Amino acid sequence: MTTFTLVSYNQCDYPYEVYPLGMAVVASALKNAGYTVYQYDCLRQGSDEQSIAEFVRSSQTDFLGFSIRNLDDDIDSSLKLDNQLKIRQLRNMIKACRTVKPLTVILGGPAFSLMPEVFLKLSQADYGIVGEGETALLELVDNVLAGRSSEPIRFARCSQNNNHVSARGEYPAELVSYYYQKSGVMNVQTKRGCPFHCSYCTYPVLEGNRFRFRDPLDVVEDIDRLKTDFGCENFFFTDSVFNDPAGKYREFLDCLIRRDLDIKWSAYFTPYGLSTDDISLCQKAGVTSIELGTDGTSDSTLAGLNKIFSWSDVVKANERITKAGIPCAHFVIFGGPGETYQTVAEGIANCRNMPGCIVFGSTGIRIYPGTEIRKMAVRENMMDPDVNLLEPIFYFSTGLDQSRVDRMIKQGWQKQHRLIYPPSRSRAIINGLKQICGMKGILWDKMLTMGWE
Numbered sequence: 001m002t003t004f005t006l007v008s009y010n011q012c013d014y015p016y017e018v019y020p021l022g023m024a025v026v027a028s029a030l031k032n033a034g035y036t037v038y039q040y041d042c043l044r045q046g047s048d049e050q051s052i053a054e055f056v057r058s059s060q061t062d063f064l065g066f067s068i069r070n071l072d073d074d075i076d077s078s079l080k081l082d083n084q085l086k087i088r089q090l091r092n093m094i095k096a097c098r099t100v101k102p103l104t105v106i107l108g109g110p111a112f113s114l115m116p117e118v119f120l121k122l123s124q125a126d127y128g129i130v131g132e133g134e135t136a137l138l139e140l141v142d143n144v145l146a147g148r149s150s151e152p153i154r155f156a157r158c159s160q161n162n163n164h165v166s167a168r169g170e171y172p173a174e175l176v177s178y179y180y181q182k183s184g185v186m187n188v189q190t191k192r193g194c195p196f197h198c199s200y201c202t203y204p205v206l207e208g209n210r211f212r213f214r215d216p217l218d219v220v221e222d223i224d225r226l227k228t229d230f231g232c233e234n235f236f237f238t239d240s241v242f243n244d245p246a247g248k249y250r251e252f253l254d255c256l257i258r259r260d261l262d263i264k265w266s267a268y269f270t271p272y273g274l275s276t277d278d279i280s281l282c283q284k285a286g287v288t289s290i291e292l293g294t295d296g297t298s299d300s301t302l303a304g305l306n307k308i309f310s311w312s313d314v315v316k317a318n319e320r321i322t323k324a325g326i327p328c329a330h331f332v333i334f335g336g337p338g339e340t341y342q343t344v345a346e347g348i349a350n351c352r353n354m355p356g357c358i359v360f361g362s363t364g365i366r367i368y369p370g371t372e373i374r375k376m377a378v379r380e381n382m383m384d385p386d387v388n389l390l391e392p393i394f395y396f397s398t399g400l401d402q403s404r405v406d407r408m409i410k411q412g413w414q415k416q417h418r419l420i421y422p423p424s425r426s427r428a429i430i431n432g433l434k435q436i437c438g439m440k441g442i443l444w445d446k447m448l449t450m451g452w453e
C-alpha cells in the first residue's frame with residue numbers, strides 16, 4: 001500500500017489561524033484514489049525538522065507533499081519579510097525527512113504556484129504542481145510509481161475544462177477542532193476562478209480566469225457535515241468573488257436556505273451590481289459580514305487598477321449593506337497606478353464620507369509574477385525583469401513620495417477610528433481583540449458592533 005503524507009506548511013496565525021483547505025481537498029482526492037493518506041499540520045504539530053521527520057518515520061511514508069499557502073505572511077510595504085529563510089526552513093525539513101527514508105517530495109499550493117521554479121530549486125523537492133492539485137497529483141504519483149519520467153513542474157492551472165469543480169475535503173477531526181477552537185471560523189469553497197482582470201491580482205493566475213462552480217448541493221453537504229460532526233457554525237467562503245455578476249451564487253444560497261442549517265458566514269464581495277435583493281437573500285442565508293474588494297479610493301485609481309466598478313458603485317453597495325445592518329469592510333490601497341497627490345486627497349475624503357463601514361488602508365502593491373502590474377513595474381523601470389520577486393517589491397506610482405502619502409493618510413484619517421491605517425494599526429487592534437478580549441472570528445465585524453466610529 002502506497003502511503004502519502006501531506007504537510008500544511010502554513011504557520012501564520014494572523015488575522016487568525018486559517019484551516020488548511022488546500023490540503024483537505026488534495027487529501028480527499030488521494031484517499032478516493034486508494035492511497036493511505038496522513039495530514040500533518042505545521043501550526044498544530046510543530047514546524048521543527050525533528051517532529052516532521054519523526055512523523056515520516058512512524059507513518060512509513062512513501063510520498064511527501066507540501067501544501068504551501070503563503071509566501072508573504074503579511075502584505076505590508078513597511079515590513080521586511082525574509083522569504084529566503086522560509087524556503088530554507090522548508091529545505092531543511094525535506095532534508096531531515098530524507099534521512100529517515102528515500103522519499104518523493106512534491107510541492108503545491110498557492111504560494112508555490114506563484115513562484116514554482118524558485119521554490120523547487122531552493123527547497124530541493126523533486127516535483128511541483130502549479131495550480132489545482134487533485135488530478136495532476138494523481139497522474140504524477142502514477143508516473144512515479146510506474147517509473148515513467150515526469151517534468152519537475154506540472155502546470156495544472158484551470159485543469160478542468162468543464163464548468164464544474166468537485167473540491168470535497170477530507171477533514172480530520174483533530175485538525176478541524178484545533179482550527180475551529182482557535183479561530184472560530186471554518187472555510188468552504190463554492191467556486192473557483194475569476195474572470196476580471198484587476199491589474200495586481202493573482203487570483204485569476206491561481207484559479208483560472210473564469211468561474212467554475214461546485215454543485216451547490218455538494219457545498220451544502222460539506223457545511224452540514226462540518227456542522228453536524230464538528231459543531232462549526234461560522235464559515236468563510238473562500239471564493240475570489242462570492243457574488244459572481246451572473247448570479248449563480250444565488251442558486252447556492254437558495255440551497256443553503258432550503259436546508260435550514262442556520263449557519264453564519266462571510267465572504268469577499270464585489271460592489272459591482274450588488275442589489276438590495278441580493279443583500280436580502282444573503283441575509284436570509286446567514287451572512288454576518290461582507291468584505292468588499294474595493295482596492296481603489298477614487299475613479300482614477302479604480303480605473304488604474306482595472307476595476308470594473310466606479311466609486312459611486314462602491315458608495316451604493318456600502319449604503320445598501322450597512323442599511324441592512326450588515327458589518328461591511330473595505331480594503332483599499334494607496335499608491336497604485338494612476339495615483340497622484342490629488343487622488344490621494346480625494347481618496348482620503350471619499351473614505352471619510354462613506355459612513356458605517358470599516359476601511360483598512362495600506363500603501364504600495366505587492367508585485368507578483370504573472371500579473372499586469374508586474375509588466376507595468378518593468379515598463380516603468382521600477383524593477384528588473386529578471387528579479388524573481390521572492391523578496392517583496394511594491395509598486396508605488398512614479399512621482400509620489402511614499403512618506404508624504406503616509407503622512408497625508410494619517411492626517412486625513414485621524415480621529416476616525418473606523419478608518420484604519422497603517423496596517424500595523426490593524427494588527428494591533430486585531431491582536432488586542434484576540435489576546436486581551438479573548439475574541440474569535442474575523443473580528444473586524446466586532447469593531448462595528450462594539451460601536452467603533
Ligand code: B12
Binds near residue numbers: 018021076106108110
Ligand atoms: C480566502 C483567502 C483568505 C482568507 C481566508 C479565510 C478562510 N477562513 O479561509 C483570509 C482573508 C483570512 C486570508 C488571509 C491571508 N491571506 Co489569503 N487568500 C485567500 C484565497 C482567496 C483563497 C485561499 C483558499 O482557501 N483557496 C481554496 C483552496 C482549496 O485552494 P488552495 O489552497 O489553493 O489549494 C489548491 C491548490 O493550491 C493545490 N494544492 C494545495 N495544496 C497542495 C499540496 C500539494 C502537494 C499539491 C500537489 C497541490 C496542492 O490544490 C488545491 C486544490 O485544487 C487566496 C487566493 C486564491 N484565490 O487562491 C489568498 C491567498 C492564499 N492569501 C494570501 C495571503 C498573503 C494572505 C495573508 C498573509 C494576507 C495578510 N494578512 O496580509 C493572510 C494569511 C492568513 C493565514 N493565517 O494564513 C496569498 C498567499 C500567497 C502569498 N502572496 O504569499 C494568496 C494566494 C493571495 C495572493 N495575494 O496572492 N486569505
Ligand code: SF4
Binds near residue numbers: 195202204
Ligand atoms: S481583485 Fe477580485 S475581482 Fe479583481 S481579479 Fe482579483 S479576485 Fe477578481
